[in-house]
Amino acid sequence: MPYSLEQFCEDARASLRKETGPAGLESLARYLEKLIVDADFVAEYLGPDKRSGAETIYIDPEFDFRVMAHTNRGASKNSPHCHGPSWVVYGMAINFVEMTEWERHDDGNVEGAAALVPTKKYTLREGEAHVYNEGVIHSLNRPLETRLVRVTGCDLDRTLRYRYDPEKGTVKVLEPAS
Numbered sequence: 001m002p003y004s005l006e007q008f009c010e011d012a013r014a015s016l017r018k019e020t021g022p023a024g025l026e027s028l029a030r031y032l033e034k035l036i037v038d039a040d041f042v043a044e045y046l047g048p049d050k051r052s053g054a055e056t057i058y059i060d061p062e063f064d065f066r067v068m069a070h071t072n073r074g075a076s077k078n079s080p081h082c083h084g085p086s087w088v089v090y091g092m093a094i095n096f097v098e099m100t101e102w103e104r105h106d107d108g109n110v111e112g113a114a115a116l117v118p119t120k121k122y123t124l125r126e127g128e129a130h131v132y133n134e135g136v137i138h139s140l141n142r143p144l145e146t147r148l149v150r151v152t153g154c155d156l157d158r159t160l161r162y163r164y165d166p167e168k169g170t171v172k173v174l175e176p177a178s
């Protein structure tokens with residue numbers, strides 16, 4: 001059954017109307033799993049003509065969630081981070097990412113310091129979507145080129161972000177871009 005971006009956005013909205021918390025996001029993630037295996041969707045938004053980068057392909061007028069198509073034409077890795085007040089849902093369309101989730105084991109009282117402990121490691125495979133609720137710290141390792149879709153709870157460029165260095169035990173607060 002073909003499944004379009006428009007259908008996904010309608011189903012995502014319906015999920016959030018029922019519940020904006022974790023259960024609503026799990027429901028949204030199951031719809032995202034239908035979208036990322038749709039050959040027409042992948043060809044249009046994540047096709048071989050796309051350069052590396054992220055493109056916002058939908059902004060929801062009711063809930064302000066965003067759908068972003070990510071093309072990474074090479075291997076890449078990022079450090080542990082969370083998206084502050086925004087939840088995010090990642091859906092893997094091509095190849096896979098090695099995901100690590102982390103927890104802070106300090107009390108947050110020392111500015112710039114953070115003790116991180118890895119709590120989960122797993123591979124997010126083609127056709128799978130995963131929910132990261134607000135504040136969940138995660139890092140991505142992409143040994144191959146990848147295509148993925150990310151749905152975010154708001155415009156990430158307007159939120160604070162927290163980037164951690166587990167080896168140095170530090171955290172940096174990144175100011176909004178705009």
Ligand SMILES: [Fe+2]
Binds near residue numbers: 081088
């Ligand atoms: Fe992230």
